[in-house]
Amino acid sequence: MIFFKHMTNASNDENIIALEGRWGFAGVGRYWRLLELIAQQMDQGDRCYLTCRPGFWASQLGFRSAINARSFLEWLAIDRGMITVTFGNEWTVTCLKLLKIRARKPPMASKPCITDIDIDIDIDKEKEKKNKYAPYVLLLDSEYFKLTEKYGDDIAKKCVEKLNNYKGSTGKKYKSDYLTILNWVVGEVLKDNKLIKNDVFAKYGVK
Numbered sequence: 001m002i003f004f005k006h007m008t009n010a011s012n013d014e015n016i017i018a019l020e021g022r023w024g025f026a027g028v029g030r031y032w033r034l035l036e037l038i039a040q041q042m043d044q045g046d047r048c049y050l051t052c053r054p055g056f057w058a059s060q061l062g063f064r065s066a067i068n069a070r071s072f073l074e075w076l077a078i079d080r081g082m083i084t085v086t087f088g089n090e091w092t093v094t095c096l097k098l099l100k101i102r103a104r105k106p107p108m109a110s111k112p113c114i115t116d117i118d119i120d121i122d123i124d125k126e127k128e129k130k131n132k133y134a135p136y137v138l139l140l141d142s143e144y145f146k147l148t149e150k151y152g153d154d155i156a157k158k159c160v161e162k163l164n165n166y167k168g169s170t171g172k173k174y175k176s177d178y179l180t181i182l183n184w185v186v187g188e189v190l191k192d193n194k195l196i197k198n199d200v201f202a203k204y205g206v207k
Contacts, residue, residue: 015080022075025141026148030061030072034083038095049094057091062149134164143178151186158189 010016019027037060038050054066063069073093076082086092130138137160147156159181166172166185174180 015082018080019076019082022079023072024148024153025145026062026153027072029145029149031076031082033061034076034093035095035098038093039098042098046099048096048098049092051090051092053090057093062152064152068152133160136167137164137177139178147178147181147186151190155186155189155193158193159185162189162192 011020016028016031019031023030038048041047041050054069057073058064058066058069061069061072063072070087070091073083073085073091077085082095082097084094084096130140133139133144139160144156144160147159151159163177163181163185167174
């Protein structure tokens with residue numbers, strides 16, 4: 001298995017800053033997903049490209065259409081030079097940077113730091129807390145990112161808006177707004193906006 005190094009200061013890289021400014025946090029996530037897809041093909045060789053049909057790229061990068069996926073890849077290639085891409089019946093995406101940042105051995109786990117003070121801290125809760133995406137909707141940033149990855153930014157925003165209006169008008173409370181969105185809100189939003197066909201409704205379990 002090939003690993004690639006993720007520098008802790010990657011967020012300060014000018015390309016990542018530009019990527020976040022143009023495509024938001026979802027765009028940054030899609031870029032790292034793109035590198036993962038290509039790195040999976042490298043094995044022990046120097047193959048740092050992946051050739052697949054447009055539908056594959058759209059699906060794996062969380063876009064509803066190949067047109068949107070192409071716009072994203074073109075921006076990475078033409079505007080920032082972060083990748084190279086060839087379009088046709090199949091799209092070939094190449095990232096030579098992977099040759100520089102790959103690591104053939106898994107990263108070593110850091111040794112625990114021993115101190116004189118035993119502090120009982122819930123690390124998971126300290127790392128990530130829920131944020132208010134609307135007056136009545138609380139989500140982890142990772143939860144909202146998953147929504148944008150699967151359904152796109154527009155649908156994610158509509159889901160938050162619909163749940164917010166429902167909770168605000170009824171006084172209803174849920175243990176998890178994220179699970180509530182997955183349970184019924186997204187289905188209602190997709191039906192309301194008629195954005196997908198019946199076969200895709202079935203894919204997401206929407207009746």
